[in-house]
Amino acid sequence: MVTRFAPSPTGLLHLGHAYSAAIAAASGRFLLRIEDLDRGRSRAEFVAAIPDDLAWLGLTPAEPPLVQSRRGAHYGAALERLRGQGLAYPCFCTRADITAALTAPHGAIPHYPGTCRSLPDDPARRAEIAHSWRLDIAAALARTGLPSWREGDRLYHAARADLDDIILARKDAPAAYHLACVVDDAASGVTLVTRGVDLRPSTPVQRLLQNLLDLPEPGYFHHRLVTHAEGRRLAKRDRAPTLAAMRADGIDGRTLATNLLAGQLPLGFGWADA
Structure with a gap:
């Protein structure tokens, strides 16, 4: 291991x-x-x-x-691969914009409402305005289906509610947590991801990114x-x-x-x- x-x-x-x-x-x-x-x-x-x-x-x-x-170049290459598959789109929403658009009841998971998902890409606008790149989760799932992962002898299956149009990178950062994590685990040859049980909700989207990027699937242990x-x-x-x-x-x-x-x-x- x-x-x-x-x-x-x-x-x-x-x-x-x-x-x-x-x-x-x-x-x-x-x-x-x-x-x-x-x-x-x-x-x-x-x-x-x-x-x-x-x-x-x-x-x-x-x-x-x-x-x-x-390792910015490595994350940039992974992002470009997702963009090339039509699985990433630029988002110009601020946190305040997202909060204002949400209709989820109090205490529910605040999923991104998809405000920028269908907007045409505009490189000039991207160059001028702060933006992030988001994963188009519907398009990603159409390509790979819902992911699963193994913890010891137990097989977990993700539910659709576990997944969202997560941020992949920001204009001022080469990668957000999930993208950097899977790229680096693969680069290091990690075969067992050990981390706290509070990070188990991160696993479905990371397994999805591994599938989309053809990265090896590690085992998991959430302590x-x-x-x-x-x-x-x-x-x-x-x-x-x-x-x-x-x-x-x-x-x-x-x-x-x-x-x-x-x-x-x-x-x-x-x-x-x-």
Whole structure:
């Protein structure tokens, strides 16, 4: 198995990242990917801290990290392939435009309403106005059908409601999360995607993109989440206790990683399946 740990350097790593990295490292040949396409939030100091945290945990990637901000040409080629198949269209909607057009009831998934789907492409307008490229999900499904994926012995089947006209790239970014993820997993030879169960909803569209781009299909393992003791999710924006702080407190990282794999958490933390 080839696995990967793919943090976004928008803050320091916390205990949830340690658990995810430990699972990936225990599952096969362990790779590191730096998902730094969010140029507004990614910071060089957070990138630099990731190898130190992994080394403290006793986790050593098998090769130098793949850095997404250096791979724009690869994402551009994938986008051009989708455009060439008639599966991507330019969207000029702002978030406010989309919100105003939505008629979904409160609490429902806010699917893109398709405002720009049938507009004729205008390269001059694209050059002047901020836009994104979206996947035409109806056209994509007509080509490949609904995707499926395997987690261990269980086969999952996507439903139509799981899929949307997702953003593939923006004028100021070579790729959005889903497109970059599948291109990089294929480039790295990843055969087992290990990540939190909160990211399982990403899997249907990523499997669809793999089918459309003729990329290999990996297996998946979506693990439970580490939370605060009262069940609140760990989050960088909420200043969850960082691995750097635990290291400064004298905690042994290798023992911590071993305990996490055994299901043993430090005091003040708990588990959640969603």
